[in-house]
Amino acid sequence: MMKRRIALLGSTGSIGTQALEVIATHPDDFSVELLTANSNASLLIKQAIRFNAATVVIGRKELFNEVNNALLPHHIKVFAGEESVLQCLAMESIDLVLAAMVGFAGLKPVIEALKNKKPVAIANKEALVVAGDLITRIAAENKTAILPVDSEHSAVFQCIQGELLNPIRKVILTASGGPFRGKDKKFLEGVTPHQALQHPNWSMGAKITIDSATLMNKGLELIEAKWLFGLKPEQIEVIVHPQSIIHSMVEFEDGSMKAQMGLPDMKLPIQYALAYPKRLSPGFTNFNFALNKNLTFEYPDEETFRCLAIARQVMIKAGNAPCAMNAANEIAVAGFLNNEIRFNDIPTLVQLCLDKIEFKTGCTFEEYQQTDEQARHITREIISHKTITSPV
Ligand code: NAD
Numbered sequence: 274m275m276k277r278r279i280a281l282l283g284s285t286g287s288i289g290t291q292a293l294e295v296i297a298t299h300p301d302d303f304s305v306e307l308l309t310a311n312s313n314a315s316l317l318i319k320q321a322i323r324f325n326a327a328t329v330v331i332g333r334k335e336l337f338n339e340v341n342n343a344l345l346p347h348h349i350k351v352f353a354g355e356e357s358v359l360q361c362l363a364m365e366s367i368d369l370v371l372a373a374m375v376g377f378a379g380l381k382p383v384i385e386a387l388k389n390k391k392p393v394a395i396a397n398k399e400a401l402v403v404a405g406d407l408i409t410r411i412a413a414e415n416k417t418a419i420l421p422v423d424s425e426h427s428a429v430f431q432c433i434q435g436e437l438l439n440p441i442r443k444v445i446l447t448a449s450g451g452p453f454r455g456k457d458k459k460f461l462e463g464v465t466p467h468q469a470l471q472h473p474n475w476s477m478g479a480k481i482t483i484d485s486a487t488l489m490n491k492g493l494e495l496i497e498a499k500w501l502f503g504l505k506p507e508q509i510e511v512i513v514h515p516q517s518i519i520h521s522m523v524e525f526e527d528g529s530m531k532a533q534m535g536l537p538d539m540k541l542p543i544q545y546a547l548a549y550p551k552r553l554s555p556g557f558t559n560f561n562f563a564l565n566k567n568l569t570f571e572y573p574d575e576e577t578f579r580c581l582a583i584a585r586q587v588m589i590k591a592g593n594a595p596c597a598m599n600a601a602n603e604i605a606v607a608g609f610l611n612n613e614i615r616f617n618d619i620p621t622l623v624q625l626c627l628d629k630i631e632f633k634t635g636c637t638f639e640e641y642q643q644t645d646e647q648a649r650h651i652t653r654e655i656i657s658h659k660t661i662t663s664p665v
């Protein structure tokens with residue numbers, strides 16, 4: 274079999290490094306064509322040498338010389354800046370793109386990859402939240418696949434294999450509940466970034482870890498599921514499952530429900546997307562019932578974790594509302610991590626921003642970009658004027 278040649282966007286992050294572990298376990302199945310990262314030059318250099326990448330792009334242009342000097346003796350081509358990422362995505366030699374950047378920054382490269390008819394394994398959920406309509410339309414126009422990497426969406430995707438003629442009645446996304454499951458609003462008032470970064474089950478990048486603590490992550494995933502599987506908002510439910518063994522479920526017309534299970538390890542969904550439709554041997558530990566006897570479920574507390582309720586409303590409203598919500602959330606999460614705002618200010622800021630943004634439907638890429646910039650500006654203004662009043 275020919276090796277699948279991978280372009281890994283965001284290779285230095287949590288998903289990026291785990292994807293490289295998967296690739297290292299299966300050297301006969303994959304090779305690395307392109308690696309990109311924003312600012313971690315030293316890790317990018319190590320990865321490029323270790324995996325003999327053909328080309329790398331460092332996002333921050335001031336780091337170009339450092340990366341180029343290190344990789345020149347290895348005959349690895351080096352470029353810098355966002356435009357270079359977009360240009361490299363046209364490379365004939367790329368078979369599949371793994372989008373593992375974080376935030377709105379991932380949107381343009383995802384669109385560019387699809388326009389170049391490259392299948393995209395998508396971890397970057399924010400791109401789908403912001404512009405799921407554009408992305409799915411461009412994928413369809415170019416007859417190009419989008420493969421989910423997010424564990425819940427990978428679970429749904431695995432459950433619908435072989436069900437081509439059977440419509441989905443309902444998707445049930447599971448949520449771990451995060452580090453503050455069961456806590457009340459009063460408790461959340463005082464939580465620190467350090468506490469919020471302690472996820473019980475998953476080790477992930479800082480932004481998604483905070484999103485998991487506020488349940489905004491599950492809110493983003495509702496919208497991600499809507500676009501990936503063409504669902505109506507009322508077809509998507511969330512259930513808290515603290516053990517994170519069932520990664521999500523699909524209910525069909527006859528009421529039969531399929532679930533996909535495994536230990537909480539992103540290498541499984543990453544590997545499934547990279548090798549699809551083939552299943553490869555695992556380089557990771559598998560689930561064992563003897564060690565995990567209790568699987569429990571409860572409904573999410575959307576009054577305490579308001580981000581989930583906000584995201585559900587935003588999913589129903591659609592248009593540029595998810596784009597504005599995502600931007601406000603990115604700014605709010607960064608503000609919380611910088612100790613500028615409190616944990617409970619995150620949903621308040623997102624709601625305040627949504628109330629101020631001009632609502633539009635049928636947006637072009639440029640209009641989404643405009644909404645993103647406006648929402649970031651509005652949210653920063655509110656933070657800098659300290660006009661947030663979180664209801665306790
Ligand atoms: P991370 O912060 O660990 O890594 C982000 C990567 O993106 C880094 O390589 C960084 O260099 C790159 N990057 C950041 N800003 C960039 C910019 N402006 N331009 C170009 N590149 C940039 O994040 P992560 O936890 O790996 O998450 C990546 C994406 O995958 C997110 O959208 C997240 O929601 C999603 N996801 C992550 C996990 C997980 O377990 N980590 C699970 C499901 C989904």
Ligand code: MG
Nearest residue numbers: 423424425494
């Ligand atoms: Mg997930």
